[in-house]
Amino acid sequence: MSTLIPEPDGLAIDGRDPTVIRSFLRFLTSLFVAIIFWLIGVAVYRLYFHPLARYPGPWYMKISGWYDFFIAYGEHRHLHFQYLHQKYGPVVRYGPNELAYNTPSAFQAIYGFKANVQKGHAVTVGVTSDPDSRSTFSETDKQRAMKKRRVLSQGFSESALSSAESFMISQIETLCKQLANTSTEKVKDLSLWLNYLAYDIMGEVVFGRSFDMLTDPSLRYVLSLIDASVFCTLLARVMPLLYKTGLIAFFVPKVLTMRKQFIKYVNSTVEQRLQQVPASDKEDRKDFFYYLLNTRDSETGKPLSRTALLTEGLLLVTGGSDTTSTGMAATIFYLLKYPRCLERLYEELSRTFDHVDEIRTGRKLKTCLYLRACVQEALRMAPPGPGILPRIVLEGGQLIDGAVIPAGTQVGGAFWALAYNADTYPEPEVFRPERYLMEDGRTEEEVDKSKGGYWAFSTGPRKCPGMKMAYQELYLTVARLVYLFEMTPEKPEELEENFKLLDHFNVKKKGPFVSFNLREGQTV
Numbered sequence: 001m002s003t004l005i006p007e008p009d010g011l012a013i014d015g016r017d018p019t020v021i022r023s024f025l026r027f028l029t030s031l032f033v034a035i036i037f038w039l040i041g042v043a044v045y046r047l048y049f050h051p052l053a054r055y056p057g058p059w060y061m062k063i064s065g066w067y068d069f070f071i072a073y074g075e076h077r078h079l080h081f082q083y084l085h086q087k088y089g090p091v092v093r094y095g096p097n098e099l100a101y102n103t104p105s106a107f108q109a110i111y112g113f114k115a116n117v118q119k120g121h122a123v124t125v126g127v128t129s130d131p132d133s134r135s136t137f138s139e140t141d142k143q144r145a146m147k148k149r150r151v152l153s154q155g156f157s158e159s160a161l162s163s164a165e166s167f168m169i170s171q172i173e174t175l176c177k178q179l180a181n182t183s184t185e186k187v188k189d190l191s192l193w194l195n196y197l198a199y200d201i202m203g204e205v206v207f208g209r210s211f212d213m214l215t216d217p218s219l220r221y222v223l224s225l226i227d228a229s230v231f232c233t234l235l236a237r238v239m240p241l242l243y244k245t246g247l248i249a250f251f252v253p254k255v256l257t258m259r260k261q262f263i264k265y266v267n268s269t270v271e272q273r274l275q276q277v278p279a280s281d282k283e284d285r286k287d288f289f290y291y292l293l294n295t296r297d298s299e300t301g302k303p304l305s306r307t308a309l310l311t312e313g314l315l316l317v318t319g320g321s322d323t324t325s326t327g328m329a330a331t332i333f334y335l336l337k338y339p340r341c342l343e344r345l346y347e348e349l350s351r352t353f354d355h356v357d358e359i360r361t362g363r364k365l366k367t368c369l370y371l372r373a374c375v376q377e378a379l380r381m382a383p384p385g386p387g388i389l390p391r392i393v394l395e396g397g398q399l400i401d402g403a404v405i406p407a408g409t410q411v412g413g414a415f416w417a418l419a420y421n422a423d424t425y426p427e428p429e430v431f432r433p434e435r436y437l438m439e440d441g442r443t444e445e446e447v448d449k450s451k452g453g454y455w456a457f458s459t460g461p462r463k464c465p466g467m468k469m470a471y472q473e474l475y476l477t478v479a480r481l482v483y484l485f486e487m488t489p490e491k492p493e494e495l496e497e498n499f500k501l502l503d504h505f506n507v508k509k510k511g512p513f514v515s516f517n518l519r520e521g522q523t524v
């Protein structure tokens with residue numbers, strides 16, 4: 001009946017009681033004002049009363065994580081950290097509860113064996129409550145992480161690496177044949193071709209069979225799925241709430257779908273591997289799955305679950321392919337940009353080896369100090385993981401660069417900023433492999449400073465277990481390419497700048513664009 005009885009002001013709207021509407025509007029206004037006051041209160045607290053209030057950083061990053069999210073979304077978060085450190089110094093508050101560092105001493109304090117920290121919960125985005133859905137990488141619990149690392153360590157042992165070498169070399173030989181072949185394309189985007197190589201090698205190492213990307217284009221689409229998947233994970237880690245609420249789909253709808261496609265793809269690869277004859281019975285060959293399938297839990301005696309197999313398979317493929325190919329592409333890029341270095345490396349290789357087939361892991365390769373220095377310098381200038389690896393400080397706090405950081409703070413070394421810290425690396429934008437060599441009057445102290453100033457593979461208990469394998473792949477590939485080919489840069493303008501990376505957690509990269517001609521007397 002309220003529609004028929006006029007209100008005191010004579011208005012009855014659409015049959016609704018105007019006093020109710022007014023009360024509702026008043027409530028909304030009060031709620032809005034309360035939210036504004038609450039936000040201002042939070043901002044004031046974070047700026048002036050928070051335990052990290054005294055640390056420098058832009059005010060808009062101290063009060064919320066959104067700016068960092070949009071920087072990450074713009075794919076240049078690594079450069080932004082470098083900018084922040086140049087502006088604010090060695091420690092920067094880049095979020096309400098987050099500190100970034102760019103000094104070697106802070107890096108040791110955060111990642112070293114004595115650090116009172118653990119991986120942050122951000123690494124667990126995308127995992128379910130099932131502990132098996134946490135890979136070695138995303139396991140935050142220290143004990144469980146060590147147990148998982150022990151299982152993987154079998155696949156990284158000296159004997160596993162040496163038995164993997166012939167498969168690695170056979171893939172590198174295929175790459176060389178493809179590069180020499182001009183019938184499909186004369187100019188090669190080396191980032192792409194090295195991705196195919198790294199992926200095919202990971203196929204061999206993890207599942208016991210190559211993915212044949214070097215020779216068959218049909219599976220190459222998976223590379224963009226991996227990239228999208230890893231990028232999605234980075235964004236979700238920067239803003240976990242977006243992932244948990246599903247809102248991330250509004251920002252990266254395609255990426256989320258691609259991530260799902262990729263997981264589906266790896267799932268089917270794991271399935272195929274499970275159907276295979278055990279690798280060891282076939283040809284005395286032990287891939288990672290051989291070890292994963294033969295592992296038994298020390299307490300329960302049970303084998304790894306299907307979920308655990310999938311998560312580790314996913315990790316090894318994503319963690320081991322793009323990273324290594326970035327190191328390889330960057331090394332060749334800088335050798336082309338600095339012909340003096342390329343010449344010196346070729347001279348070292350041709351002095352050491354009489355034939356390309358001799359380029360194998362062993363005593364001779366170990367003596368190639370310039371090769372090692374080139375790879376190390378390229379990994380510094382193009383870190384395959386250029387962002388930040390966050391850790392949460394545990395009860396009792398953590399001493400970093402003279403200050404005790406309270407429990408619960410998220411701390412991390414900004415890898416790119418650390419690698420470009422001019423205090424450690426004078427003229428950091430210049431490719432200078434000699435930094436790591438005792439020559440031209442360089443003292444042992446100076447060389448040690450360069451060697452101990454940046455860790456592409458991190459350090460401490462969660463350091464990359466794949467480091468030796470990555471170096472093996474890097475040395476063999478770079479040495480063989482330089483030994484066999486005259487490489488002509490086909491887009492000289494790209495060499496005017498440094499090698500460009502997009503920070504997707506791993507990196508997205510392009511080039512160098514090169515044509516390959518066999519050196520005189522060489523064949524593939």
Ligand code: HEM
Pocket residue numbers: 136137138145149152315316319320321323324327384385389456457458461462463464465466467469470
């Ligand atoms: C140039 C190549 C590579 C670089 C620069 C690199 C770098 C890294 C870094 C910095 C971490 C530490 C992550 C963290 O602390 O959160 C890491 C972890 C890891 N990497 Fe690598 N990696 C490379 C190649 C590989 C390869 C070839 C594999 C395996 C085949 C691999 C497997 C792993 C695994 C399993 C972890 C997780 C370890 C843990 O969380 O305890 N990586 N890698």
